[in-house]
Amino acid sequence: MRVTLKLATSLDGRIATAAGESKWITGQKAREEVHRLRAMHQAVLVGVETAIADDPELTVRLPGFVAIQPARVVLDSRQRLPIHTKLVQDAHRLDTVIISTTAPNKRLTDAGVTVLQVDSQDARPDLPQALNALSGWLNRKVSDRLPVAPPEDFTFEGGLMIEGGGQVAASFLKAGLVDAIEWFRAPMILGDEGRPAVGEFVLNRLADAPRFKRLAVHEVGNDLWERYERL
């Protein structure tokens, strides 16, 4: 399954202050583009820390968008996502999936959340298996999705878009599973103690760094939108 990593950062590659404040680093126009990108994907994914800290809806909120919403996916090894989060509260209405290393928890499944259990790798979901499980689940849902075609100005590409945070971004990059990066960069500096867009990487050799080819750069309001594809 094609994986796109979306980053919304300061110039120095931070996604939040040290205290965790992240709303908003990029401006309104960049955020609209993120909604358009969501509309192009079958699923959007965050780590459980982002799901808890930001309490996001992960929905497409654009005028004229009537197609099925992308599935909202949380990487959550031990199913600690709280019931009161918007993701769980909306789970009966919108596809909501947790990828975990443990058996489905009734507290979450009763709330309408789908729990996909995969093997663990260093106590976290094995990522290739997680992508396979998600892709299988999405394919089984495809028939539900066909009746409502997206409006013409929304190109549907399928695949998964990762929306953070830094630990999850690092894991996917390190595993060589990121095919494209959509990087929104705001003209502000958050400093070294801000939360990094890409967490711990443990990379010693430049030769091992994942490399990307820049496809385009657009100005969106005061921000830059850089588009990359894996070399």
Ligand SMILES: NC(=O)c1ccc[n+]([C@@H]2O[C@H](COP(=O)([O-])OP(=O)(O)OC[C@H]3O[C@@H](n4cnc5c(N)ncnc54)[C@H](OP(=O)(O)O)[C@@H]3O)[C@@H](O)[C@H]2O)c1
């Ligand atoms: N500027 C932006 O657009 C933006 C976007 C997103 C987030 N943020 C900010 O980023 C911060 C959260 O980022 P974060 O890096 O601390 O956390 P994160 O990446 O959102 O979540 C990390 C957690 O996900 C779980 N996880 C499961 N499988 C994983 C895997 N393979 N690799 C990594 N983590 C895995 C782990 O918890 P378990 O071990 O319990 O599973 C881990 O602690 C918040 O402050 C949020 O506001 C900003």
